[in-house]
Amino acid sequence: MKLFIREHIPLIILHIVQMFLVLLIYWLDGYQNMLTALYSVFIGLVLLTGYLIYRYISHKSLYSKLTAPLETLDDSIQGGGSTPLSSAFDELLQAQYGHYRQLLTIREKTRNDHLAFMNQWVHQMKTPLSVIRLMMEEADDERSASILEETARMEKGLETVLYAARLETFERDFQVESVSLRGIVENVIHENKRLFIGNKVYPELLVESGLTIESDAKWLSFMIGQVVTNAIKYSADSNQKIIFTSYVRGKEAILEIRDHGIGIPLADRKRVFQPFYTGDNGRQYRESTGMGLYFAQEISNRLGHRIELDSEVGVGTSVKIIFASYLTKT
């Protein structure tokens, strides 16, 4: 409505000026009947108003489209009326929309192909890794133990790639159920067994066994795994423990993973959850991708959990994963 009025102000002014101009010419010519003149002005204004009302009604959809913000791309091609201007405008939008869709479709296809290829490749790499692992397990000496350690690192890397690719299709790939928090943590610890032992860091498991939370076991395990890998890496060779505790606060259950490692400088602390952010520590330690905590946060957002990090340089780091609902079995 506002736009419509702003659009037609020149027309209204023109119309009024034109009427008075005609009256002025008659008056200068000697015409003296004021009432009739005013009546003709009134008729003129009624006609103008009638025209404006018609115009507004016929172009209403166009004007509302122009003023209302677009919610989605698809809204732009909803009909805009049948007047010449509206339909021309619609055609323009349709054409633009078509071009964009086409571009998007092509991009999406190349991206999906790329993802599918990557997925397939990662799965194919698992067979050679299995062969290496089994050969080394057969050999069972110092050298093979060291190769096994590297194999484990490659396996971890592959797993991370897979999960990163899966994050895209997260909506179709998760299943929230009641899971035992302690059970999940135990599994994660066992998966990282060699990493713990190799780095002389040991877990201390103080998670209540009766605590169940609502989550997706697979994603939660991956997420805790990322946190644990960091904790081990940054407290390596300290002979310290990594402490897993759980407690309940009001309506929330909390899993805390605390290490006594080098800690994170204050400047880096705010940015640890950003992708590709390695910070000071990451640059000093090998194979930091800077993605671990970013993934952890992404996943926790999607599962409806929260993740918080607290750290002090030289003292250690504590990561809390907060679950909105829990059950305790006694």
Add this chain to the structure above:
Amino acid sequence: MQRIMICEDDPKLSAILKTNIEKSGYDTGVVLDFDRVLEFFQSYDPHLVLMDVNLPKFDGFYWCRQIRAVSKCQILFISARSGEMDQVMALEYGADDYITKPFHLEVVMAKIRSQIRRGYGEYAQPTDERIVKLAGLVVYPERLELELNGSRTLLTKKEAVLLETLIQQFPRVVSRETLLDKLWDDQAFVDENTLNVNITRLRKKLQEIGIENAVETARGAGYKLQIVWDSRDL
């Protein structure tokens, strides 16, 4: 003698599986022609099939259905895909269990053993009981017993694991990492101190049956076993 059929298209992997399964006392048949898996199955008539999912031509699910149509034998899937969907599919098609790559030897062997046991009863065990021996010293890991020249003593689970590992690796030095690794399988997350304590206890147990200083500390490397006892059985 139980027969196990290996259907895995990676030749090295199937070779490793073959040697280890045979070591455990089973007979193995390896599929070479992946067009004719079913014919091989019928001629070999195995008790258990190890089936890879990604095979040339038809996938493992297809062959699993084919086998299920003619037999009730145990089928174990091996797959690189860890997605729940795949596991559900495998079980839908009639598989009995599922192993994801990359796997550990112990895990595969344990699963094979448990499937065979489940399918064919206790008598199907190729060996009645594991026995670990070294120069007359005998460990029964399943009974948690230790014996030398007729004198016996009981071991804890952890002590048994330690001693078994030391005997298997004899005469090499076993690193502390390896020992910790083995102990961890026992659902307990053992640290360095616990390892020290258990080594001390194991030495005491060995003393009980008259063996002194058999477990030697190799500085910075780990532990090794020395034969300091005489055996009447030799």
